[in-house]
Amino acid sequence: MLPIAIHSVSKAFVSPTGERRSVLEDISLDVAPGEFVCIVGPSGSGKSTLLNLVAGLDAASSGSIAVGGKVVTRPGPERTFMFQEATLFPWLTVLENVRFPLELLGVPKAEIAERAVDMLRLVHLSRFQTARPHELSGGMRQRVALARALVVRPEVLLMDEPFAALDAQTRESMHIEVQRLWMEFKPTVLFVTHNVREAVELGDRVAIFETLPGKLKDVFTVDLPRPRDPNDRDVNILAGRINRALKDEIEKVMALERDPDKSGSGLPPRRAGGHI
Amino acid sequence: MALLLKRVAFVAGLIVAWGLGTHGLDVPPYIFPGPIDVGRNLWANIVSGTLPLAILVSMKRLFIGYGLSVLVGIPLGIALGRIPALSWSVGTLIVGLQALPSICWLPLALLWFGLSESAILFVVVLGALMSIVTATEDAIRTVQPNTLRAARMMGAKGATLYYRVLLPAAFPGILTGLKLGWVFAWRALMAGELLYVAGGIGQYLHTGRELNDMAQVLAAMVAIIALGLAFDRLFLGRIEKQVRSRWGLDRG
Ligand SMILES: Nc1ncnc2c1ncn2[C@@H]1O[C@H](COP(=O)(O)OP(=O)(O)O)[C@@H](O)[C@H]1O
Numbered sequence: 010m011l012p013i014a015i016h017s018v019s020k021a022f023v024s025p026t027g028e029r030r031s032v033l034e035d036i037s038l039d040v041a042p043g044e045f046v047c048i049v050g051p052s053g054s055g056k057s058t059l060l061n062l063v064a065g066l067d068a069a070s071s072g073s074i075a076v077g078g079k080v081v082t083r084p085g086p087e088r089t090f091m092f093q094e095a096t097l098f099p100w101l102t103v104l105e106n107v108r109f110p111l112e113l114l115g116v117p118k119a120e121i122a123e124r125a126v127d128m129l130r131l132v133h134l135s136r137f138q139t140a141r142p143h144e145l146s147g148g149m150r151q152r153v154a155l156a157r158a159l160v161v162r163p164e165v166l167l168m169d170e171p172f173a174a175l176d177a178q179t180r181e182s183m184h185i186e187v188q189r190l191w192m193e194f195k196p197t198v199l200f201v202t203h204n205v206r207e208a209v210e211l212g213d214r215v216a217i218f219e220t221l222p223g224k225l226k227d228v229f230t231v232d233l234p235r236p237r238d239p240n241d242r243d244v245n246i247l248a249g250r251i252n253r254a255l256k257d258e259i260e261k262v263m264a265l266e267r268d269p270d271k272s273g274s275g276l277p278p279r280r281a282g283g284h285i
Numbered sequence: 286m287a288l289l290l291k292r293v294a295f296v297a298g299l300i301v302a303w304g305l306g307t308h309g310l311d312v313p314p315y316i317f318p319g320p321i322d323v324g325r326n327l328w329a330n331i332v333s334g335t336l337p338l339a340i341l342v343s344m345k346r347l348f349i350g351y352g353l354s355v356l357v358g359i360p361l362g363i364a365l366g367r368i369p370a371l372s373w374s375v376g377t378l379i380v381g382l383q384a385l386p387s388i389c390w391l392p393l394a395l396l397w398f399g400l401s402e403s404a405i406l407f408v409v410v411l412g413a414l415m416s417i418v419t420a421t422e423d424a425i426r427t428v429q430p431n432t433l434r435a436a437r438m439m440g441a442k443g444a445t446l447y448y449r450v451l452l453p454a455a456f457p458g459i460l461t462g463l464k465l466g467w468v469f470a471w472r473a474l475m476a477g478e479l480l481y482v483a484g485g486i487g488q489y490l491h492t493g494r495e496l497n498d499m500a501q502v503l504a505a506m507v508a509i510i511a512l513g514l515a516f517d518r519l520f521l522g523r524i525e526k527q528v529r530s531r532w533g534l535d536r537g
């Protein structure tokens with residue numbers, strides 16, 4: 010598995026009116042091969058932006074990102090992405106969705122069939138091969154998305170609040186799945202969430218972002234045995250500590266939402282359709 | 286099947302009401318003929334071969350004209366949806382042209398192409414083209430950004446991105462444009478055939494008018510409605526239904 014090296018990365022967006030806004034400032038983070046790192050931070054702190062940069066979907070304004078020593082400039086087959094919505098293709102069946110990335114990679118036909126079916130079995134969806142995405146529940150759709158992300162055996166798995174839209178029970182069962190599959194495939198994971206307990210339950214380390222502009226504030230190491238129970242005392246103690254560290258940041262955002270005029274730069278405008 | 290029966294019963298009811306209305310109110314047939322007169326005209330012209338031939342001529346024009354506008358409209362719509370520079374230039378022009386009934390082009394078309402098939406095809410193509418282009422452009426532009434990002438992450442680019450992701454994602458929207466385009470093609474064709482007489486159902490209707498034979502005028506109208514309905518039921522409407530249920534667009 011490959012390491013991720015994020016080195017003094019900054020990112021600014023230029024608005025249509027020509028205004029430059031700094032979203033990420035001087036982020037440096039090294040993720041070891043096979044390590045599971047969670048990123049938590051208030052909304053708008055640039056977590057998704059950073060993930061997009063590692064994915065190669067966008068370019069940093071300065072600094073560099075390397076995966077396995079190779080500088081990232083575009084998407085590559087060794088990195089896969091899982092979004093908050095499942096982003097499955099509605100015109101394909103569940104099985105065809107999982108086959109899709111393998112077909113694009115030019116994997117031999119017989120191998121595609123075998124790997125896709127195996128992967129669906131691993132996420133307990135063998136019975137739903139011929140179903141259409143819209144026939145599945147939200148949790149099942151995210152399982153398919155997880156299968157689609159893992160079927161190419163990625164070195165690096167990027168996850169952007171993949172379970173934020175699920176109900177608590179479904180999310181809990183997804184945590185168990187993710188831990189199991191991560192231990193089986195051992196990809197290097199960058200996992201964005203705004204759920205601190207989720208981060209502590211899943212991560213080897215938890216990175217905290219501060220906002221306006223987005224900066225890396227602190228990194229906590231989660232030195233707890235796996236699999237972890239979200240109700241475990243140590244999990245809760247650490248989550249409490251992280252929450253306290255985040256509190257100032259969240260208050261900063263709240264104050265701005267209450268009275269946007271008080272700040273010099275103002276709260277960034279909400280993007281249409283954007284989530285928190 | 287029950288639905289089909291209900292539909293047939295509804296149409297039968299309409300015809301009966303029509304008959305009772307014209308008969309009961311004593312409307313003279315030269316003002317508004319009853320279903321029997323119209324039926325008689327339809328039958329006579331079917332048997333003599335006049336109507337089938339007219340339908341054939343119109344259908345040929347329709348399929349060629351509509352086919353051309355599909356072949357041009359979909360690629361053009363995709364280009365407009367993907368290339369901003371085209372969208373604000375050509376796109377604006379097309380939205381403007383959409384407001385113009387395509388029959389307005391007939392004088393120019395006659396000038397350019399003469400009294401030929403091409404002139405009427407030109408009007409039909411322009412009739413369908415605009416709605417196909419705008420619907421395709423819109424469908425391509427409104428493909429979810431995350432669908433595209435997921436596709437790019439999986440390595441889709443170039444032609445693959447178009448064939449395997451963009452087109453299928455936009456397909457339901459494109460289909461709406463195709464349906465609309467079909468209706469506009471029909472209208473353009475009928476207007477063209479009425480104004481520029483050279484075979485087809487439009488001419489059949491026109492002849493009725495010249496002979497003051499309202500039964501024939503109504504017969505032509507009935508034939509047009511029946512053809513339009515049949516095409517929708519048997520072809521575009523059916524595809525649309527399948528696509529909507531497959532894509533999961535019909536829930537709630
Ligand atoms: N493509 C973009 N163009 C302009 N601004 C953007 C773009 N993407 C994100 N931003 C802005 O960058 C900031 C960080 O966004 P994001 O990375 O989505 O935050 P998070 O995921 O932490 O909630 C937000 O203020 C957002 O409005």
Ligand SMILES: [Mg+2]
Pocket residue numbers: 056057058169285
């Ligand atoms: Mg985000």
